[in-house]
Amino acid sequence: MRLARRLAAPGAGWTAEADAVVVGSGIAGLTAALRLRTRVPKVLLVTKGALASGSTVWAQGGIAAALDPADSPAAHLTDTLTAGAEVCDPAAVEVLVTEGPARVRELVALGADFDTGADGALSLTREGGHGADRIAHAGGDATGAEISRALVAQLDAVREDPGIEVIEHALVLDLLTAAPGPDGEPGPVCGVTLHVIGEGTRDGVGAVLGKAVVLATGGIGQVYPSSTNPAQATGDGLAAALRAGAEVGDVEFVQFHPTVLWLGAGVKGQLALISEAVRGEGAMLLDTEGVRFMPEVHPLAELAPRDVVAHAIVRRMAATGSDHVYLDARHLGVEFLRRRFPTIGERLLAESIDLTTDLVPVAPAQHYHSGGVVTDLLGRSSVEGLYAVGEVACTGVHGANRLASNSLLEGLVFARRAADDVAARVADGGLVQHEPVERAGEPALVAATARTRLQRLAQRGPGVIRSAEGLASAATALARIPVRAHEQPGVVAAPQTAEWETTNLHQVTTLLTAAAAERTESRGGHFREDHPVRDPAWRERLLARLDADGRLTTRRVPVG
Numbered sequence: 001m002r003l004a005r006r007l008a009a010p011g012a013g014w015t016a017e018a019d020a021v022v023v024g025s026g027i028a029g030l031t032a033a034l035r036l037r038t039r040v041p042k043v044l045l046v047t048k049g050a051l052a053s054g055s056t057v058w059a060q061g062g063i064a065a066a067l068d069p070a071d072s073p074a075a076h077l078t079d080t081l082t083a084g085a086e087v088c089d090p091a092a093v094e095v096l097v098t099e100g101p102a103r104v105r106e107l108v109a110l111g112a113d114f115d116t117g118a119d120g121a122l123s124l125t126r127e128g129g130h131g132a133d134r135i136a137h138a139g140g141d142a143t144g145a146e147i148s149r150a151l152v153a154q155l156d157a158v159r160e161d162p163g164i165e166v167i168e169h170a171l172v173l174d175l176l177t178a179a180p181g182p183d184g185e186p187g188p189v190c191g192v193t194l195h196v197i198g199e200g201t202r203d204g205v206g207a208v209l210g211k212a213v214v215l216a217t218g219g220i221g222q223v224y225p226s227s228t229n230p231a232q233a234t235g236d237g238l239a240a241a242l243r244a245g246a247e248v249g250d251v252e253f254v255q256f257h258p259t260v261l262w263l264g265a266g267v268k269g270q271l272a273l274i275s276e277a278v279r280g281e282g283a284m285l286l287d288t289e290g291v292r293f294m295p296e297v298h299p300l301a302e303l304a305p306r307d308v309v310a311h312a313i314v315r316r317m318a319a320t321g322s323d324h325v326y327l328d329a330r331h332l333g334v335e336f337l338r339r340r341f342p343t344i345g346e347r348l349l350a351e352s353i354d355l356t357t358d359l360v361p362v363a364p365a366q367h368y369h370s371g372g373v374v375t376d377l378l379g380r381s382s383v384e385g386l387y388a389v390g391e392v393a394c395t396g397v398h399g400a401n402r403l404a405s406n407s408l409l410e411g412l413v414f415a416r417r418a419a420d421d422v423a424a425r426v427a428d429g430g431l432v433q434h435e436p437v438e439r440a441g442e443p444a445l446v447a448a449t450a451r452t453r454l455q456r457l458a459q460r461g462p463g464v465i466r467s468a469e470g471l472a473s474a475a476t477a478l479a480r481i482p483v484r485a486h487e488q489p490g491v492v493a494a495p496q497t498a499e500w501e502t503t504n505l506h507q508v509t510t511l512l513t514a515a516a517a518e519r520t521e522s523r524g525g526h527f528r529e530d531h532p533v534r535d536p537a538w539r540e541r542l543l544a545r546l547d548a549d550g551r552l553t554t555r556r557v558p559v560g
Contacts, residue, residue, distance in 0.1 A: 001479075001514060002550040003507050004444030005243045007173050008486055009495045012193055012207035017433075018044035018165070019426050021192055021208050023172050023237060024216030026054030027144075028390030028411035030151035032214050032419045037164045039423035044165045044208055045155075046194055048217075048232045051168055052152045055218040055230055055391065056408065059144025060275035060343065061127055062137035063107075063412070064405035065100040068124055071132040073097040080406060083129040083305045084399020085524040086539050087250070087559050092396040095377055096406065096413050103412045104136060112150035114138045127276045127404035129305040135405050141275055141341045147408065169197040171497055172236060173205070175213060175244040175386065178434035184548045186245025188384035189213050190434035197497055211431040212422045214379070214387040215241060216415065219369045220254075220508050221270075222501075224463070225455040227366040228257055228273040234501040235508035237392040241373045242507065242546055243439075247382040249394045249543040249557075250371030252515040253525040255402050256464050257367030258309040259285075261360070262324035263351065271365050272347045274327055276404050279303060281340060283329035285313070286359065288322040307401045307524050310364040314464055317363070326359040364464055368407060370398040370525060371515075374543060379418025382545070385431060387422065389415040396541070400524020441550055446506045447485035448498035454481070458509050462516040467530045471517040478510050514552060515542055 019040040022033045025047035036043040047054065066076045076097040081088050108114060108122075114136050115123040124133040138146035158164060172194045178187035191209040196202050217237025221229020242248055259279070261272040279285075279302040284292050297312045298304035304312075313325050329337060334356040338345055345355045353360055373381050373388035375395055381388055388394075390411040397410050425431040461474025483506065485493035493499050519542055521535035522528050540556040547553055 001510065001552045003242070003510060003546055003552060004483060005439045005441045005546060005550050006443045007500055007503055008443035008445040009173050009193065009195070009500070010205050013204045014202055014206040015209065016044065016206065017209045018042045019210065020212045020214060020422050021046065021210040022214045022216060023192065024054060024218060024390065025051050026056035026216060026218055026390055026411065027147055027151065027408055028415040029054065029216030030155060031412055031415035032216060032389060033164065034151065034154055035416055035419035036423060037158060037161065039419070040426050042163055044167065044210070046167050046170050046172055046192070048171055048236070049169060051155065051166060052148055053230070053232070054148060055233060056144045056148045058228065058230060058273070059408055060141045060273060061277040062125065062135035062143045062405050063104060063147070063408040064130065064134050064403070065104045065136065065409055066097060066134055067101050067104065067122055067136060068133060071134050075132055076134060079129055079131050080397070080403045083401050083403035085401055085534070086399070087523065087541055088399035089396025090560055092377060096397050096410055099413050100409045103409070103416065107147060107150065107412070110150050110154055112138065112147050115140065125277055125280050126303070127280045128300065128303040128309065129403045135277065135280070137277065139343065140339065141277060141343045144408065167194070167196065167202060170194045171197060171500060172240060173500060175240050176207065176209070176436035177244050177439060179437050180548060186383045187437070188434045189244060189386040190436050195497065195500070209433060209436070211426055211433050212385050212387060214389060214418055214422065215373060215392050216390045217392045219391045221366050223455065223458045223505055223509050223512065224366040225459055226271050228260055228271055229366070230270055235504050236501070237388070238372055239504035239507045241381065241386065241388065242511065244386065245383055245546060246386055247374045247543050247545045248372060248511070249374040249541050251512050251544065252462070252519050252542065253370035253398070253400045254366060254462065254512070255306055255368040255370060255525045256310045256364040258306055258313055258364050259327055259362040260365035261348070261351070262363040273367070274344060274360060274362055275341070276306070278327065278329055278341060278344065282332055283327050286326045286328050287316050287320050288325065289320060305401055306404065310464065311527055313364055324361045324363045327362050328359055329355055330357060368402050370400065370402050377417065378421040379414055380421065387418045389418050400526060440548070442484065444483045444503050445486045445493060445495060445499050446481060446483055446503040447491055447493035448502045450481050451502045451505060454502070454505050454509055458512070462512045464527065466516050466526070466528050468517065471513055474513050475517065478506065478513060481506060511544060511552065515544060515554070518542060518554060
């Protein structure tokens with residue numbers, strides 16, 4: 001299987017320089033940029049939308065950390081490893097849980113207003129897979145929005161600082177790389193090309209040279225017809241890193257959130273998430289016949305790990321011939337629900353559903369990608385000068401299934417580590433500016449009209465429940481989609497945002513399908529109906545990369 005190693009795009013009409021380029025403005029990107037601002041001479045932050053439009057805004061439940069004196073990092077580590085289904089990197093998890101509490105307290109010091117009790121201590125709740133109350137939340141169910149607000153406020157306060165520049169409404173197209181090594185290994189990353197989408201501070205396609213690039217571009221939600229991810233989550237960072245020769249891993253592990261608002265067949269785009277915190281407070285899942293089914297599935301019932309709950313819902317839907325189940329929170333009381341879940345309540349009322357009096361129809365939908373660009377404990381990828389943090393990264397923390405509310409913490413902890421490493425290496429000359437060269441091979445461009453077809457293929461192939469037959473069919477169909485559409489007679493396609501995004505979606509879907517086909521077992525977020533049990537021989541991580549000719553190659557690496 002071959003994939004193009006660059007996008008079809010006009011040449012750069014302008015050039016800028018920075019010591020470090022940060023791509024993305026969620027919790028990971030903002031944390032990295034703020035940390036770098038006073039540690040390198042110049043940092044440039046690029047974001048696809050407005051500064052405050054990163055995926056972090058949509059995080060409802062909270063951020064997990066062992067903040068209660070009765071809790072411990074060791075207990076948090078155990079719960080994370082359990083949820084990750086034996087393929088987490090224990091060293092990465094240990095970093096997360098030991099450094100996490102301090103990072104959360106620093107967020108509070110920066111002005112993030114978390115919910116507190118009468119004694120002023122942080123209010124902590126529990127979500128699926130956690131053995132203790134360790135989820136700090138804000139605004140009841142608006143944690144991500146509050147964290148984003150606090151970090152953006154910090155950045156806004158230093159906008160006039162010449163040491164930092166922000167370019168909004170800009171899509172990063174490709175990573176700039178230097179000449180490959182003598183053995184054909186990828187050349188160092190030395191910047192990005194980007195396209196400013198209408199409202200940004202520079203025009204058209206440009207090039208930003210940098211000694212380091214930190215990807216914080218979020219997830220791949222728009223690979224699927226329905227997702228809780230925002231519209232900009234088109235896998236741009238993952239695809240760009242793959243084209244640059246970076247190793248990616250665990251991409252087959254896609255987390256489908258069990259309780260996403262079901263509004264009928266055929267509904268597409270970003271769907272409303274009903275936070276796991278609702279179940280954490282005692283809401284129950286009922287099938288369409290009114291039967292509660294989770295206690296017979298798992299000892300934690302509705303608070304089982306997300307993959308367990310999602311698969312149980314899919315099986316129950318099949319057994320009852322329904323396309324949804326119900327979430328029942330009515331017994332929790334009107335006053336409590338309105339105080340604890342104001343954002344969810346308002347969103348449901350917009351659909352004429354009252355959380356306090358109605359059963360809420362829900363079904364699984366794509367929510368989080370546990371895989372991504374493989375990094376070490378400092379955020380370094382396999383390509384010199386390229387770092388990845390947040391959902392686009394694969395630190396090994398999540399393994400086969402992310403433990404609830406660990407994602408915000410991972411972005412916070414590893415973005416700081418990456419920023420500190422970049423700063424230290426810039427200061428000591430370990431990172432230098434390289435001269436970019438054009439990568440070999442024909443550029444790719446997939447017509448934007450192919451997006452709906454791609455999403456259907458993702459749903460039928462590497463969807464919630466997978467099989468060899470479905471994956472093979474998806475792979476064949478993906479290979480038939482023209483990847484040089486701008487040169488195909490009769491096809492209306494040109495190098496522009498919609499086509500670039502669709503090309504990224506095509507490459508990510510192809511990668512995801514290949515990885516899901518290779519892992520012949522079921523584990524965490526990867527469920528194969530033709531291999532429905534966990535195979536001890538697959539207690540390994542599956543890593544992939546493109547070689548110099550664009551061929552997708554894979555290797556298996558033991559855990560730990």
